[in-house]
Amino acid sequence: MAPVYDHKKIEKKWQDIWLASGAFAADDTSNKQKLYVLDMFPYPSGSGLHVGHVEGYTATDIYSRFKRMQGFNVLHPMGWDAFGLPAENYAIKTGIPPAKTTNDAINTFRSQIKALGLSYDWSREIGAHNPDYYKWTQWFFLLLYKNGLAYKKKALVNWDPVDQTVLANEQVLPDGTAERSGAKVEQKELEQWFFKITDYADALVDDLDQVDWPESTKINQRNWIGRSEGALITFPLKNSVSKLDVFTTRPDTIFGATYMVVAPEHPWLAEALSKTKSAIENADEVRKYIEKAKQKTDLERQEEAKEKTGVELKGVKAINPANHEEIPIFVADYVLGSYGTGAIMAVPAHDERDGAFAKKFNLPVRQVVAPHFVDASNPPRPDKKNVPRVVVQGIVRNPKDNMVLQVIWKQQPWKTFVIGGAEEGEDLVEAVKREVREETGYKNFATVERVGVEMRSEWFANHKDENRFARMHVFELVLANEDRDELSTQEQEKHSLEWVAFKDIPMVFGPVGEMPLIWPALNDLKRGTIYTGDGILINSGKYSETESQEAKKKITEAVGGKWMKTYRLRDWLISRQRYWGAPIPVVYDPEGAPHPIPEEHLPWLLPTDVEFKPKGTSPLGQSKELLERTEKIFGKGWRPEIDTMDTFVCSSWYYYRFADPKNEKEFATKEKIKKWLPVDLYVGGAEHTVLHLMYARFFTKVLQKMGYVNFGEPFLKLRHQGTILAEDGSKMSKSKGNVINPDEIVERYGADSVRLYEMFMGPLEAMKPWNTKNIMGVRRFLDRVWRLEVSASGGGEVAMDAAIQKITEDMEKMKFNTAISALMIVLNQFEDIGSAPRASYENFLRLLTPLAPHIAHELAEKHGIDISTWPSYDATKITSADVTVPIQINGKVRASLIISKNTGQTEALTAARELPEVKKWLALGKEMKAVYVPGKVISFQTEQV
RNA sequence: GCCGGGGUGGCGGAAUUGGUAGACGCGAUGGACUCAAAAUCCAUUGAUCGCAAGGUCAUGAGAGUUCGAUUCUCUCCCCCGGCACCA
DSSP states (O other): OOOOOOHHHHHHHHHHHHHHHTTTOOOSSOOSOEEEEEEOOOOOOTTOOOHHHHHHHHHHHHHHHHHHHTTOEEEOOOEEOOOOHHHHHHHHHHOOOHHHHHHHHHHHHHHHHHHTTOOOOGGGOEETTSHHHHHHHHHHHHHHHHTTOEEEEEEEEEEETTTTEEEOGGGBOTTSBBTTTOOBOEEEEEEEEEEOGGGGHHHHHHGGGGSBOOHHHHHHHHHHHTOEEEEEEEEEBTTSSOEEEEEESOGGGGGGOOEEEEOTTOHHHHHHHHSTTOSOTTHHHHHHHHHHHHHSOHHHHHHGGGSOOOEEEEEEEEEOTTTOOEEEEEEOTTSOTTSTTSEEEEOTTTOHHHHHHHHHHTOOOOOOEEEOBOOOBOOOOTTOOOOBOBEEEEEEEOTTTOOEEEEEEEOOSSEEEEEEEEOTTSOHHHHHHHHHHHHHOOOSEEEEEOTTOOOOHHHHHHTGGGOOOSEEEEEEEEEOSSOOSSOOHHHHHHHHHHHHHHHTSOEEEEEETTEEEEEEOGGGOOSSOOOOSOEEEOSSGGGTTOBHHHHHHHHHHHTTOEEEEEOSOOOEEOEEOOSSSOBOOEEEOTTOOEEEOOGGGOSOOOOOOOOOSOOSSOGGGGOHHHHHHHHHHHOTTOEEOOOEEOHHHHTTSHHHHTTSTTOSSSSSOHHHHHHHOSBSEEEEEGGGTTHHHHHHHHHHHHHHHTTSOSOSOSBSBEEEEOOEEOTTSSOOOTTTTOOOOHHHHHHHHOHHHHHHHHHHTSOTTSOEEOOHHHHHHHHHHHHHHHHOOEESSOOSOOOHHHHHHHHHHHHHTTOHHHHHHHHHHHHHHHHHTSSEEHHHHHHHHHHHTTTSHHHHHHHHHHHTOOOSSOOOOOGGGTSOSEEEEEEEETTEEEEEEEEETTOOHHHHHHHHHHSHHHHHHHTTSOEEEEEEETTTEEEEEEOOO
């Protein structure tokens, strides 16, 4: 009788062994290939580790152990993002210093993490609140300052009038009240420090292409940065020397600009109103509107977004530089002062917001872009180029006058229209067929030349030099089984319905770049709808019939505009009127001018002689020690900066420190950075898709520019762990009392069971509910592994090679749920044959090691098995010569057949017809068609009765 | 509203260069062992019709292409995440 699987004893034993031996220390000198596997370092909160942490950390641990077994030199460290608001808020409540609560929390976290058997290199542990760490956070501030990337300016901040303190955005509830005091938050202008992240906006967008990150995270970052390209165009004012600049992404619509709008904050407006004799006739009304708009919070602006408001500036007109028309100017708060130039040209026909405004104020709408429809290319097929193809799907007509409103196009993989051409003297049909064969790889198809499609001769003449063809036409292409020139009558009939609709509208065809461009004749357009897409210009003077993209450039140039980029991204405000953070290393001379603190005085220590009571300024302002220190070093009358840095500054560079955590001279040596960075795999929650990940990328780009590192992206591969929900599918929260405490689960079922369970729940990135019953399933699996008998020699067949291949691939892709499932299948096979053959068992334990390391090590020791290397497999043993092929008759599986892989079509079909099941079903109708897809399926089609 | 990701048994989830849907696990039902219970083991377990053999239906809904669709195309519904007057 095997002894009972006592997880507590075994897990403690191995954790002690690993700790004592420093088993997971990364080797700075090894020649083995390095791999840097990193978790987002946690904020050590007082409530301890939660199951979400466990999920991410287990995933990186499994991956690290797997890679070590494959011979990599793995750096897998852990540290603490220890500065932050919760500890300070707790101090305000209790008076206990944040350093104390934070260190207690770190001790809890560390012991919880150790109890999970996670293979961190503890010799590299760091804490962002330790002076030997924040010394370098301050050093980074100085680096940015020296390079003009840190500056001070006035900014609006969230001000809590009850607590007399500035709040971070996340401390302001959606209804505009303070989370702590419940007071209505005010906007207050204060001098603040900023990092000039906007200098790197382009690199932050462009370099996303280089990294292996979830697509959604990249998109979030792109949206946040919000780069858009457009034109800066100047609109002169009538009877004035003043001009208004607008930014627009759609200079092609300028002929439709029937009015202008300036933001209430626009400086020109303030100036115009301040003059004793303002040109604005209704100045009072305008002032009133501006005052009202100022009082609106962002929230109110949002809520009122649907209803547009504004006031016309009477007596002032702008001149549209494209057509020299006089147009009115409005002030309206739907235009933001902080974006672009704070002024727009309004094109109500082609912009939803301008359209809504024009409707309310009854302003003229002029349509200047006619929609066209450019079809995207097909999904790529292996070894074949993509070919653009379009088909009419539907036509929307106005029932009153039977006018065509819209033509809907769609792509169809089996049938397509191609626009083909031929050179002088060449046969058109042959030329098209040759081209289609080359471009698509299709060998068998029929073509039909489509009459009724009107080629516009003047359009063609205009674009002649862009096209190498002398003649062009539209063909319908139908894929066929044989090579034919014509469609059968039957086939033609089949498609005739669509065609009838198609040929009724006059169409214009022509190539733009590589895409066919198709648009309905201009006079068939519906008037008055807001069309925001690209198209063909109409009512635009000499630019009419020009395509949007082309017109953008041409018009911008013609009106003297400048092509430029704008961004939504703002500089990073890093000042916090808070105690528990890294002090900003700046002092002010008696005149109040800021001076960076010289490096030799770093770390610029956080003082401890403060009270944690909200008093209206940063708690550092009360510190006698800090003031005395400043005066002692810099002289009488000098004052310290009393704000601290946003904690995101600390976490923007910590991944460098792990490479060289004890260095007192540099944040890390160039050699060690070169040795370990960039991070190969980074795992953390999806809540950091924008802020942390973007700030960290910004720091790395600065380091690259300054020559400290030779790469521009710190995290090559990023994965997010999904949220773990409570058993009822709701979010876990303390207030609901449905939080699962990992300690209890580890105590009860063991660390290996918890690890295995969290990985078995589903895909790493998925949001999934906790289910304590399901832990019993993986625990039972481990119990059975524990009880498994091992036999000296083989007692049956177990397909280990296939399992090794499957699990190796799953590990690489971090599909741990299916890897565990594959191990369960192997165990089931062992049990079916009564015991595990020794050779298979050895590999089974090796495969199990990264996932459930404690039990695997214990069993390996018991049986004398070396589990330090990952097993390999023999690929020839995985694929067998025979395959089981299902047989479908009229699409339903009726039988299956075991045949050799090399069996030919005729032979396979003959063998299939011999089967009684097949005979029975084939007897019901006349056989029409038989297909054998080698190794996959046999399919019969019979005449349906 | 826009962008992105999803929707498969009672539950968590497998399977997509189109090829036997539901792997693996949980739960459930029946049985063995036991005085009994727990643990363990064996069997069954998508729905439905049928005594059975065997059918039929089924991957959010509806259509389409195909010998064959969870997988491709179109329309619609729902859920989750992000952004939201960004010109």
